[in-house]
Amino acid sequence: xxxxxxxxxxxxxxxxxxxxxxxxxxxxxxxxxxxxxxxxxxxxxxxxxxxxxxxxxxxxxxxxxxxxxxxxxxxxxxxxxxxxxxxxxxxxxxxxxxxxxxxxxxxxxxxxxxxxxxxxxxxxxxxxxxxxxxxxxxxxxxxxxxxxxxxxxxxxxxxxxxxxxxxxxxxxxxxxxxxxxxxxxxxxxxxxxxxxxxxxxxxxxxxxxxxxxxxxxxxxxxxxxxxxxxxxxxxxxxxxxxxxxxxxxxxxxxxxxxxxxxxxxxxxxxxxxxxxxxxxxxxxxxxxxxxxxxxxxxxxxxxxxxxxxxxxxxxxxxxxxxxxxxxxxxxxxxxxxxxxxxxxxxxxxxxxxxxxxxxxxxxxxxxxxxxxxxxxxxxxxxxxxxxxxxxxxxxxxxxxxxxxxxxxxxxxxxxxxxxxxxxxxxxxxxxxxxxxxxxxxxxxxxxxxxxxxxxxxxxxxxxxxxxxxxxxxxxxxxxxxxxxxxxxxxxxxxxxxxxxxxxxxxxxxxxxxxxxxxxxxxxxxxxxxxxxxxxxxxxxxxxxxxxxxxxxxxxxxxxxxxxxxxxxxxxxxxxxxxxxxxxxxxxxxxxxxxxxxxxxxxxxxxxxxxxxxxxxxxxxxxxxxxxxxxxxxxxxxxxxxxxxxxxxxxxxxxxxxxxxxxxxxxxxxxxxxxxxxxxxxxxxxxxxxxxxxxxxxxxxxxxxxxxxxxxxxxxxxxxxxxxxxxxxxxxxxxxxxxxx
Amino acid sequence: xxxxxxxxxxxxxxxxxxxxxxxxxxxxxxxxxxxxxxxxxxxxxxxxxxxxxxxxxxxxxxxxxxxxxxxxxxxxxxxxxxxxxxxxxxxxxxxxxxxxxxxxxxxxxxxxxxxxxxxxxxxxxxxxxxxxxx
Numbered sequence: 001x002x003x004x005x006x007x008x009x010x011x012x013x014x015x016x017x018x019x020x021x022x023x024x025x026x027x028x029x030x031x032x033x034x035x036x037x038x039x040x041x042x043x044x045x046x047x048x049x050x051x052x053x054x055x056x057x058x059x060x061x062x063x064x065x066x067x068x069x070x071x072x073x074x075x076x077x078x079x080x081x082x083x084x085x086x087x088x089x090x091x092x093x094x095x096x097x098x099x100x101x102x103x104x105x106x107x108x109x110x111x112x113x114x115x116x117x118x119x120x121x122x123x124x125x126x127x128x129x130x131x132x133x134x135x136x137x138x139x140x141x142x143x144x145x146x147x148x149x150x151x152x153x154x155x156x157x158x159x160x161x162x163x164x165x166x167x168x169x170x171x172x173x174x175x176x177x178x179x180x181x182x183x184x185x186x187x188x189x190x191x192x193x194x195x196x197x198x199x200x201x202x203x204x205x206x207x208x209x210x211x212x213x214x215x216x217x218x219x220x221x222x223x224x225x226x227x228x229x230x231x232x233x234x235x236x237x238x239x240x241x242x243x244x245x246x247x248x249x250x251x252x253x254x255x256x257x258x259x260x261x262x263x264x265x266x267x268x269x270x271x272x273x274x275x276x277x278x279x280x281x282x283x284x285x286x287x288x289x290x291x292x293x294x295x296x297x298x299x300x301x302x303x304x305x306x307x308x309x310x311x312x313x314x315x316x317x318x319x320x321x322x323x324x325x326x327x328x329x330x331x332x333x334x335x336x337x338x339x340x341x342x343x344x345x346x347x348x349x350x351x352x353x354x355x356x357x358x359x360x361x362x363x364x365x366x367x368x369x370x371x372x373x374x375x376x377x378x379x380x381x382x383x384x385x386x387x388x389x390x391x392x393x394x395x396x397x398x399x400x401x402x403x404x405x406x407x408x409x410x411x412x413x414x415x416x417x418x419x420x421x422x423x424x425x426x427x428x429x430x431x432x433x434x435x436x437x438x439x440x441x442x443x444x445x446x447x448x449x450x451x452x453x454x455x456x457x458x459x460x461x462x463x464x465x466x467x468x469x470x471x472x473x474x475x476x477x478x479x480x481x482x483x484x485x486x487x488x489x490x491x492x493x494x495x496x497x498x499x500x501x502x503x504x505x506x507x508x509x510x511x512x513x514x515x516x517x518x519x520x521x522x523x524x525x526x527x528x529x530x531x532x533x534x535x536x537x538x539x540x541x542x543x544x545x546x547x548x549x550x551x552x553x554x555x556x557x558x559x560x561x562x563x564x565x566x567x568x569x570x571x572x573x574x575x576x577x578x579x580x581x582x583x584x585x586x587x588x589x590x591x592x593x594x595x596x597x598x599x600x601x602x603x604x605x606x607x608x609x610x611x612x613x614x615x616x617x618x619x620x621x622x623x624x625x626x627x628x629x630x631x632x633x634x635x636x637x638x639x640x641x642x643x644x645x646x647x648x649x650x651x652x653x654x655x656x657x658x659x660x661x662x663x664x665x666x667x668x669x670x671x672x673x674x675x676x677x678x679x680x681x682x683x684x685x686x687x688x689x690x691x692x693x694x695x696x697x698x699x700x701x702x703x704x705x706x707x708x709x710x711x712x713x714x715x716x717x718x719x720x721x722x723x724x725x726x727x728x729x730x731x732x733x734x735x736x737x738x739x740x
Numbered sequence: 741x742x743x744x745x746x747x748x749x750x751x752x753x754x755x756x757x758x759x760x761x762x763x764x765x766x767x768x769x770x771x772x773x774x775x776x777x778x779x780x781x782x783x784x785x786x787x788x789x790x791x792x793x794x795x796x797x798x799x800x801x802x803x804x805x806x807x808x809x810x811x812x813x814x815x816x817x818x819x820x821x822x823x824x825x826x827x828x829x830x831x832x833x834x835x836x837x838x839x840x841x842x843x844x845x846x847x848x849x850x851x852x853x854x855x856x857x858x859x860x861x862x863x864x865x866x867x868x869x870x871x872x873x874x
Contacts, residue, residue, distance in 0.1 A: 526836030527753055527857070534759030534858030541766045541861075575837070 016052045018072040023086055032087055034067060041145040062151040064109055066090035077158060079126015097122050111149055114140035119163045132303035134163035168313040171199040179324045188324045189222030197224045204276045204299030207232050211294050218249050247281055253292055258282040276302045282318040287326035296321055355383055355448040375421035389426055406437040406445045413459055430459040522574040533564045577705055588626045594619040600636045607644050613653040622659035625666050625735055631709045638702040639729050643672035665732040673726035744872055746772040748797035750782045752806045760859055778806040779814030790823045800831040815849050830871045
């Protein structure tokens with residue numbers, strides 16, 4: 001290398017650390033039409049120097065042959081063309097785009113104005129395929145030393161990334177905006193595909209499949225128009241081995257990862273370029289969840305490297321589709337819930353209303369609430385205006401309290417005075433209710449939710465139950481009182497019984513005393529009477545025979561003796577009676593009634609003879625029975641002797657003794673045709689000492705004794721009689737219960 | 741009629757005793773007559789007479805109902821006395837009652853008779869006939 005006096009190395013403009021500097025330095029310029037660099041024009045050299053020094057992509061195409069010179073920064077634009085591109089003809093090297101830029105270059109060579117283009121799509125084959133690249137560049141002329149245009153100077157910038165990013169961002173933005181407000185999933189899907197159809201550079205075609213609810217079928221919901229069903233079948237069964245599937249949905253479903261698919265056939269879009277040879281199937285998930293919604297399929301542009309950015313773009317799109325659908329679904333769900341809520345609200349048997357704002361305006365009223373006030377106009381009115389009568393009521397204070405403090409109020413059986421109709425009088429109504437504060441998004445109270453139900457029936461029922469209880473209680477109290485009275489009465493009865501008992505015992509004692517008295521009396525009476533008798537006898541002995549023969553004397557002494565005898569007989573009867581009382585248990589034996597009667601007849605033989613009575617006995621109807629022999633004799637003796645004693649002088653006496661029996665009794669009847677007895681006016685013929693006839697001797701004790709004996713034996717005695725005709729005495733002997 | 745040497749009346753009733761005394765006197769049946777008021781007095785008397793070796797009563801007319809010692813009690817006490825010739829004493833019980841229990845009781849003793857008051861001529865005769873007419 002030699003240095004000239006200009007201090008410019010002969011090849012100095014090739015100085016530099018860069019590749020191109022090096023390449024240029026080492027280039028065999030001799031064999032090049034441009035020749036060695038020393039003879040190059042200054043303009044070129046200057047230009048090259050500037051270019052090589054610059055970090056900005058630049059190139060110089062020199063002469064109309066457009067030999068290429070470029071710096072290191074420009075190398076990416078060349079791609080594979082490097083290093084051959086150096087000093088090659090641009091027309092050759094850039095043949096693929098010469099159609100696009102050739103015209104511009106020619107113009108500038110002919111002296112035209114500089115050309116500036118931004119983001120120009122220049123498909124470049126620098127990586128082995130036709131790549132979409134975007135450049136911002138300016139072509140300007142570069143003059144030779146003689147001032148004539150002899151080349152093209154270009155400063156350029158590859159803006160592919162930016163352009164792609166911008167484009168993709170726009171796609172996303174457009175997609176988002178376009179689906180806003182759409183109500184249905186299929187609209188969303190189709191809209192997305194339509195919008196993406198505007199960016200066929202990134203999205204040559206797009207398909208969106210959504211899973212049917214069963215998860216086994218994917219249905220095409222959106223597609224770039226014009227696609228053949230071959231590539232976009234409307235339905236795909238997932239996991240089906242029978243039907244040939246176009247898309248590997250099953251795999252994607254399983255792996256949950258995007259899958260690149262090579263499209264074997266290339267169909268043609270209706271009005272566009274050929275389908276790309278590849279597409280990507282991206283799973284769409286319900287936002288935030290693991291649930292697969294469907295698949296987003298996008299063609300992969302053959303002109304773009306499927307780098308991270310491109311992939312991200314697809315992912316983003318899939319994500320946005322997912323969000324849209326998720327939002328749609330949740331909105332739908334919300335709507336459904338809202339509808340359900342509203343249905344519930346309207347149909348709820350409880351009264352529900354919403355009071356809005358500090359004025360507590362009736363914002364929402366369900367039918368049950370309105371029913372509480374059937375004729376009242378409530379909706380849209382503040383509560384005080386709609387129900388002015390609550391102003392003085394505790395309810396108004398409570399409402400305000402809830403609104404102020406936000407604390408829920410629960411009330412039970414609150415008595416509220418409300419008028420059901422506009423004109424009606426307020427009634428007392430019972431409510432169970434809840435006032436709950438309603439909050440806005442900021443957390444401030446902006447209303448009150450009212451949930452209430454009338455419990456009049458409940459309260460009434462409970463009151464009724466309480467009343468019933470009270471009544472039952474009072475009834476039971478009454479019962480208790482009655483029971484107490486009964487108990488008291490029982491006590492009294494018991495006391496009376498005790499008294500009776502005492503009386504009974506008293507009576508028994510009295511009876512015993514009486515018996516004793518009678519016994520003692522009769523006993524003590526005997527002595528004096530026997531003395532009188534003895535004295536009478538002694539007196540009689542003191543008379544002489546003549547004295548005794550005195551009629552008057554005889555009369556008196558006879559009468560005296562008679563009285564004494566009667567006295568003695570009475571005492572004897574009394575004694576008998578007391579013996580009867582004392583000695584109740586007579587020995588019983590089996591009685592042959594005929595025999596006993598026979599005995600008595602014998603006893604009464606004298607009287608029977610003297611009375612000349614006709615005695616008839618008929619004992620056939622009499623079975624044997626158990627009785628005290630002695631007592632039976634007494635009875636029969638008494639009855640028969642009475643029958644004989646009280647015979648009528650007017651007719652021959654007839655006494656009939658008969659026997660019959662019933663189930664319970666053996667009946668002995670003694671019938672006479674004697675004087676008869678006047679049974680009227682309460683004549684107590686069975687009473688002691690009761691004598692109805694005076695002319696005949698008798699003590700008046702006989703029938704008393706008979707009755708006593710038979711009564712003691714559980715039987716009875718009856719008498720039939722007619723004065724002047726006779727009497728019939730019937731004695732009933734108790735067969736079943738011989739002893740009492 | 742052979743007279744009864746010594747008759748003892750045991751009765752608490754004055755009138756009865758008077759009547760019986762009159763009867764005996766009217767019939768002139770006894771030589772000696774003593775009257776005591778109850779069984780105890782009778783026992784004392786008999787004891788004393790026995791001690792004094794005086795004669796025992798040949799006939800005793802014995803009432804049943806007496807204070808201190810009644811008729812039956814006397815009989816029991818009498819049986820227990822140590823005296824000679826008890827069987828020469830004829831005891832006749834006199835009663836106002838016809839109480840069969842008394843009769844039964846009396847039959848268990850060695851009395852000579854059981855009679856109802858008042859003692860009549862007839863009955864007294866019967867007694868004399870039965871026991872003293874030899």
